Amino acid sequence: MKPTTWIALAAVFGIALAGCQDEPQPGAARQRRIALIYKATTNPFFQAMEKGAREKAAELGVDLEVAGIPSETDVDRQANLVRNMLNRRVEAIIIAPASSIGIVTPLLRAQEANVPIVNIDNRIDTDEAKSQGLKVATFIGPDNFEGAKKVGAYACDLIKKKLKADEKGRVLILRGIDGVENAEARRAGFEAAAKDAGLEVAGSESAHWHTDEALRVTSALMAANPDVHGVLCANDKMALGAIAAVKARGKIGQIIIVGYDNIDLAREAMKRSDMHATIEQNPAMMGALGVECALKALDGETLPEVTPVPVQLIRPEDVK
Amino acid sequence: MGDLRSRIALGRAVVLVVALGALFILFTVLSAVDWRTGEVHWPFFLRWDNLVDLAGSCAINLTLGVGMTFVIIGAGIDLSVGRLVALTHVVLVVVANATGSFTVGLAAGLGCGLAAGFASGATSVRWRIPSFIVTLGMMMVARGLAMVVAGGKSIGADIDSPVVVQRFLPIAVSLVVVVVGHVVLARTVFGRHVFAVGGSPEAARLCGIRVGLVRVVTFLASGLCAALAGLIYWSRNSLGDPLAGDGLELYAIAAVIVGGTSLSGGRGSVVGTFLGALIMGVLQYGLDSMLVQPRWQWVIIGAVVIVTVLLDRLKRTE
Numbered sequence: 001m002k003p004t005t006w007i008a009l010a011a012v013f014g015i016a017l018a019g020c021q022d023e024p025q026p027g028a029a030r031q032r033r034i035a036l037i038y039k040a041t042t043n044p045f046f047q048a049m050e051k052g053a054r055e056k057a058a059e060l061g062v063d064l065e066v067a068g069i070p071s072e073t074d075v076d077r078q079a080n081l082v083r084n085m086l087n088r089r090v091e092a093i094i095i096a097p098a099s100s101i102g103i104v105t106p107l108l109r110a111q112e113a114n115v116p117i118v119n120i121d122n123r124i125d126t127d128e129a130k131s132q133g134l135k136v137a138t139f140i141g142p143d144n145f146e147g148a149k150k151v152g153a154y155a156c157d158l159i160k161k162k163l164k165a166d167e168k169g170r171v172l173i174l175r176g177i178d179g180v181e182n183a184e185a186r187r188a189g190f191e192a193a194a195k196d197a198g199l200e201v202a203g204s205e206s207a208h209w210h211t212d213e214a215l216r217v218t219s220a221l222m223a224a225n226p227d228v229h230g231v232l233c234a235n236d237k238m239a240l241g242a243i244a245a246v247k248a249r250g251k252i253g254q255i256i257i258v259g260y261d262n263i264d265l266a267r268e269a270m271k272r273s274d275m276h277a278t279i280e281q282n283p284a285m286m287g288a289l290g291v292e293c294a295l296k297a298l299d300g301e302t303l304p305e306v307t308p309v310p311v312q313l314i315r316p317e318d319v320k
Numbered sequence: 321m322g323d324l325r326s327r328i329a330l331g332r333a334v335v336l337v338v339a340l341g342a343l344f345i346l347f348t349v350l351s352a353v354d355w356r357t358g359e360v361h362w363p364f365f366l367r368w369d370n371l372v373d374l375a376g377s378c379a380i381n382l383t384l385g386v387g388m389t390f391v392i393i394g395a396g397i398d399l400s401v402g403r404l405v406a407l408t409h410v411v412l413v414v415v416a417n418a419t420g421s422f423t424v425g426l427a428a429g430l431g432c433g434l435a436a437g438f439a440s441g442a443t444s445v446r447w448r449i450p451s452f453i454v455t456l457g458m459m460m461v462a463r464g465l466a467m468v469v470a471g472g473k474s475i476g477a478d479i480d481s482p483v484v485v486q487r488f489l490p491i492a493v494s495l496v497v498v499v500v501g502h503v504v505l506a507r508t509v510f511g512r513h514v515f516a517v518g519g520s521p522e523a524a525r526l527c528g529i530r531v532g533l534v535r536v537v538t539f540l541a542s543g544l545c546a547a548l549a550g551l552i553y554w555s556r557n558s559l560g561d562p563l564a565g566d567g568l569e570l571y572a573i574a575a576v577i578v579g580g581t582s583l584s585g586g587r588g589s590v591v592g593t594f595l596g597a598l599i600m601g602v603l604q605y606g607l608d609s610m611l612v613q614p615r616w617q618w619v620i621i622g623a624v625v626i627v628t629v630l631l632d633r634l635k636r637t638e
Contacts, residue, residue, distance in 0.1 A: 041613070041614055041615075065611060066611065067608065068614065069614065070614040073561070073563045073564075073566070074566070075474075075557055075559060075561050075564065076380070076557060076564065079556060079557060080373070080377050080608060081608060083369075083373040084373070084605075084609045087364050087370040087609065088364060088609065089364065099474050099557075099559060101474055101475075102474065102557045102558070102559035104558070105480060105481070105486065105556075105557060105558040106556075106557070108483065109483070125476065128476050131480075132480060177473070177474075177563070178473035179472075179473025179474045180473075180474070206472065208563075
């Protein structure tokens with residue numbers, strides 16, 4: 001090898017070796033440093049949450065470090081982000097987990113380092129946390145069951161008004177990812193709403209929160225059940241897929257479609273009367289509350305196990 | 321060592337080591353500065369904890385890359401490994417949960433990886449179907465089976481991996497795989513046969529090499545590596561996630577190619593793949609720790625893959 005190459009190699013290894021001696025870092029923490037780790041960075045819901053958190057952090061003079069994974073489900077990558085943040089010496093972590101079970105193990109590292117954990121959006125599995133001894137300062141999240149029941153009930157009412165005398169109303173449910181707490185709660189909320197209204201659930205399938213998958217799943221379900229009256233979707237992105245599927249069958253406007261999250265595209269769909277309702281979860285408020293709670297946890301305050309974020313029903317008349 | 325071939329190989333290794341060193345220095349420097357306040361402090365990228373996490377984050381790609389190196393040198397390709405990571409670790413978790421024994425779970429996971437590798441390899445060889453097609457099918461089969469076995473959702477492992485295992489098992493497994501892979505490929509008769517089969521199957525057959533058998537064994541190796549990557553996934557996350565492993569096969573192929581292995585077979589090395597996987601791993605981990613947005617990470621990593629191969633090509637034509 002050429003001499004220059006040797007020098008380069010020696011430099012690399014020299015620095016690497018020097019790195020093995022752990023450094024004393026003087027406590028220059030005038031500003032609190034808090035991490036926000038989330039998922040699905042392309043989802044407007046989480047972008048709104050990030051914005052809310054950033055604004056609150058700027059207002060309170062907190063140094064907020066933000067990182068996210070592009071997908072909903074890349075557990076391993078999100079675990080890496082947790083480790084990264086700890087290596088960056090953050091003092092508290094706000095996390096929206098990609099997996100309510102899988103995030104427990106990596107978070108134990110934070111707990112060992114005395115970094116308080118504030119859980120937002122998707123609740124960490126309480127059994128798994130208990131069995132591994134993980135303590136979470138608080139969970140900040142909307143009541144997904146109530147929200148789904150609210151929008152589900154609204155949809156069922158609309159359907160019942162349209163039904164003929166002896167006709168039985170039938171709905172489809174598009175679920176999120178099974179086993180994830182918010183997906184399960186929304187499914188339960190939809191089912192409860194349908195039951196209360198006396199409607200039949202003609203089909204229920206997971207489309208993993210994705211628009212294109214929802215298009216395919218809805219088409220298949222409608223092929224098997226051509227006479228359905230409504231589609232209850234566990235998020236707006238899936239509702240957009242359902243709209244496309246219903247449009248393809250030429251039934252847009254006749255079938256009630258509701259979603260969840262109140263994203264811009266869903267509001268536009270409601271303006272066009274393609275979609276009939278959604279739920280606003282106030283993600284920006286959730287992000288802001290996350291920063292506030294992280295600060296309180298850092299000051300040693302005991303927080304309630306759950307900090308609820310109010311949800312509200314959004315109807316077409318609310319967006320017009 | 322004076323012959324042209326080994327000089328070319330050495331030249332490629334130098335390019336890769338320099339690239340790796342450059343990335344390392346870059347992230348070290350970047351991590352020494354607090355960009356908001358302008359303060360300079362000890363680079364956290366070099367902290368012991370961080371280096372361990374960095375090595376752990378490279379482990380899955382390293383392990384998959386070694387298996388992929390065998391397959392690609394044998395003039396095949398294995399697209400199923402990403403989804404096999406999902407399938408094998410879900411099998412591991414489900415069986416371990418059901419029997420209460422981690423060893424049984426591990427055996428089931430490894431067996432599953434080997435079986436899938438054998439199925440792909442044997443089908444491709446016996447009926448002369450390109451491995452691209454067979455493993456594309458296997459990728460979908462594995463994806464579906466992972467969902468079936470897990471019951472359509474993520475499942476928690478009853479046997480959690482302790483923190484020490486979480487941190488060091490990935491590194492240990494991947495290093496063993498790299499060393500064993502290198503020795504087998506470069507120092508055994510079987511290794512020679514893989515090169516011969518990939519370089520010219522007809523010539524290899526005339527030399528008395530059992531071409532089909534060698535090919536099947538390369539797929540077995542790839543299946544085994546996928547199962548070991550599944551073990552690493554379990555150790556890092558204590559979770560059975562049927563949606564894991566999305567796109568990992570492409571990362572593994574990229575690591576192999578950055579490492580200088582020829583996609584048309586017959587040429588390459590495990591050492592190259594090792595360096596290639598480290599380059600990609602350091603890059604991704606470094607960008608993550610600099611809080612670079614994922615959308616830019618795709619652009620940067622893709623560009624680095626192309627530039628590394630380009631540098632290698634320019635150096636060789638010199």
